[in-house]
Ligand SMILES: Nc1ncnc2c1ncn2[C@@H]1O[C@H](COP(=O)(O)OP(=O)(O)OP(=O)(O)O)[C@@H](O)[C@H]1O
């Protein structure tokens with residue numbers, strides 16, 4: 001089943017403050033699509049709209065053919081989400097964080113759930129931390145555990161909000177590899193919010209850049225192309241590390 | 245979606261259907277057992293009939309390989325899953341530690357004893373609020389409860405509150421008895437203190453005080469807990485996983501509060517009576533006279549009415565606590581505010597409901 005994401009002329013405002021408007025793009029199956037932009041430009045907000053947590057003030061979004069506002073349940077069966085804060089369940093150890101969705105949505109026996117969850121934790125390099133509580137692990141570990149949790153049911157679409165922010169370069173590169181591997185092995189589609197130029201160049205097929213001043217998207221395309229040429233100062237600045 | 249199945253053709257174990265998380269639950273144990281039984285040095289598994297293999301399926305295959313002990317040969321491995329299998333093979337976590345094994349065994353034991361019927365029964369007996377029974381009966385929602393930690397919540401709300409309840413009950417019983425004994429002595433009616441204290445404990449003070457304690461201890465704890473989850477986006481995470489937070493978080497908390505309430509009220513009533521008894525014995529009444537007076541004055545209906553009221557209070561306090569938590573704003577301050585409003589809301593609701601019951605019981609002649 002083709003699972004594409006369509007974002008169609010979406011807008012968001014809080015009170016009178018317009019965060020963005022006229023945002024439109026399509027994410028193809030098996031694509032790794034990056035949303036980038038300065039802090040506070042609305043990346044997380046856009047992501048929340050795409051996963052049905054925040055109804056868009058205008059426009060519509062569909063994931064795998066289901067409208068996120070009207071068919072939220074169907075959308076949620078197809079997605080895994082890693083929140084910017086990690087949002088691990090604080091009262092459960094990492095293993096239980098990962099097994100929860102399996103316990104609720106499958107008839108896997110407990111031993112199987114644990115085995116699979118340990119495999120997911122191994123995928124993000126957390127084999128040894130399975131029995132620790134979220135309060136007992138570092139921020140980077142929490143992000144990786146949150147990815148493992150998002151992978152629990154092998155969803156076809158994954159939304160990751162800044163997976164590599166605050167990680168050391170080696171771990172961050174490892175995460176990029178993981179994302180590429182998952183695309184290969186699971187055939188998953190990714191929507192990733194990230195600031196890391198390295199990571200964008202390494203993983204993303206296409207990206208969209210939001211800007212707070214412009215209240216919307218200022219560029220979209222392959223990162224290599226944007227790096228090579230752009231008419232927009234902000235885009236050039238970001239991709240070539242110039243100062244604005 | 246096709247269901248997965250396992251067939252044994254001689255030495256070859258053949259799977260059919262998609263080997264994905266939703267499908268392999270039913271065949272997990274039998275597959276592992278089959279791999280354990282297999283005699284040949286190389287475990288041959290035919291996956292040509294499996295169009296899709298996900299991490300769960302791959303983990304099953306790898307677990308079978310490990311259980312078998314020898315090599316694994318995959319037949320018909322052109323499917324998508326083999327690349328995944330190769331990836332996972334590289335990172336295979338070491339076998340379960342003792343601690344994890346014990347945990348898995350505990351969980352398996354819990355699964356084995358068919359929990360739903362039993363738990364339903366318990367709740368039916370202990371609680372006659374129709375709503376919760378109705379909610380629990382909703383099979384579609386029942387699965388959300390699997391993630392909740394009911395026993396832990398009940399322990400915190402109930403057992404851990406017991407010392408406080410007993411102490412307060414004892415002191416209140418003593419104070420009431422002492423305060424009323426002195427004026428009543430003037431009329432030579434000091435034995436009737438037993439009537440007064442027993443009745444007011446059973447019908448009013450027991451349920452009311454325990455409910456206030458519940459609001460202060462448990463309602464605020466629920467609000468802080470769920471408020472923190474709200475602030476940390478854990479509620480949002482649950483929602484996006486497709487799990488209804490109302491069912492998974494609120495229902496077990498309300499049920500736990502309602503279930504522990506009768507025990508707490510009994511503890512309060514009994515310790516209050518003991519406190520009163522101590523005072524009356526100091527005033528020179530024999531224990532037998534006091535007990536006789538209590539049983540004469542207060543009947544089982546007074547006691548049961550109190551229990552009923554208390555359970556309604558508990559439901560209200562727990563729901564208000566959970567609601568304050570779930571509707572907390574953003575930021576750490578929101579958690580404190582949620583806890584405060586849970587306590588205030590819980591106490592106000594308790595008193596309002598108590599007034600309502602007073603009118604209702606009067607009308608019904610109870
Ligand atoms: N619930 C809310 N109420 C009011 N304003 C909000 C709310 N959520 C976000 N905002 C505002 O919307 C803007 C975009 O926020 P968002 O979290 O999407 O930024 P972001 O691009 O993800 O930034 P960062 O890179 O720092 O994570 C911010 O200015 C923020 O103040």
Ligand SMILES: [Mg+2]
Nearest residue numbers: 043044045084
């Ligand atoms: Mg953000």
